[in-house]
Amino acid sequence: MELKKYISKFLLNRKKTFSEKDYFLSTEISKITGCEVQNINLYREAFSLKTSCKEHQLRNYERLEFLGDSVLGAIISCQLFSTYPHANEGYLTQMKSKIVNRKNLNKLGNELNLTKFLQNESPSTLSENISGNLFEALIGALYLDVDYETCKNVVIERLLTPSEINKLENKIVSYKGLLLEWSQKKKVTIKYVTCEELQPSKQLVFRTYVYFNEEKISNATETSKKKAEEKAAQRAFYILNKKKCIIEKSKNPA
Template sequence: MGFFFFKRFSEEDKKLLKNLKLILDFKPKILELYKVVFTHASVGRNTKNNERLEFVGDSVMGLIITDILYNKFPKADEGRLSILRASIVSRQSLNVLGENLGLDQLVDYKNTSGNEIKNLSGNALEAMVGAIYFDRGYHSAKKFVEKLVYENFDLEKLLEQNKDYKSKLLQLIQKFKLNITFNTYENMESNEKNQHFLCELCLDDRFLAEGKAWTKKEAEQKASKQALKKLSHLRLN
């Protein structure tokens, strides 16, 4: 005769499971992982916090979104896809997504600064993706992220908006107070095989990027696109 043992959940565990049921479309296998998701580092040194899961979730989420964009936009080049991905995983976007899921209401924290409080939901979201990855694998993490992306972003519209590389570069210049100069002039050596306008961008008087095109506007867009790729470590949000 076999014996069946049922795990008894505490009232706190039951409450967590109830909240997770509203967020996930599956029942967690390793509940302890999700407890860590909602534990901020400010709670105490001797308590597991969500920073390591956040680290993993950041990478997993980036890979999943790369996968989504690569397959959805087969004709988009690497530069446009990189900028589109950056706008989706920006700190501001992650915070909004986390708040939409109600994650900020579930995080346990103490005596944190204004910026840390503002980013609680976004950090918890990345930690959640990390927890799902360890608990149920990449496929489940991908389903979770895909649902978030398609329910909250109009990807076609975002891709069109991200065509204006010069505007994005100007925003970056303003935010980080960069000393970038645009030098656009007619290419005197141009012929039928060469582009007519040349735009050179310099950062602190050092060459940063260039773009060649038949129009001044397009040359500036091409140069701005190359500059954004080189400055991809800087985020607008």
């Protein structure tokens, strides 16, 4: 009973030292990481957007995102190195790319609903990568708030567990990259030709054609050249995989 009273009193005093907004941020971050927040300023910065208003030139998440990217890369590299002792450099690089690529980080950030922690008023439309950026900023803030070893444990035990990493082992992140690797290995030619098109709605789109040894095998349209190439590559992959078996049924990482 005495311990319960002490904890309740501690939480009450802690709440008094924080504003309501800071208390919410501190409590929610602790739920995610399992660590008590030491420096709330780090997390305020991690969830602050860049602003053009000169009167409110507060630090934003970008510096912590930069740091978090490096810390996360180091943690994942070490984890993969120990998890796959017989895998070669190419396999380890591919696995790391699958884990820390923007799409997967966006997914992790969305699952944690990180945008609810934004400190300043967000614009009507946020960047499509904001969740992944905030995820990296959170890692950067956590690293500075605790230490590398604790940060590593939080990432591996709570945010990117081995079971989650295993799910990504057979996932294709980039069909264009996969086709490039396969074509170089088999000494065949894969070519992309992209042009602009104006749709009846007056919207400008990009159409990409994929050629296999000068034979046109697929095409796709998207709002950007990069997206059009990836979508066309995905369609080309399914066509070629049926004929050429690009992905072997059993794959040995060594």
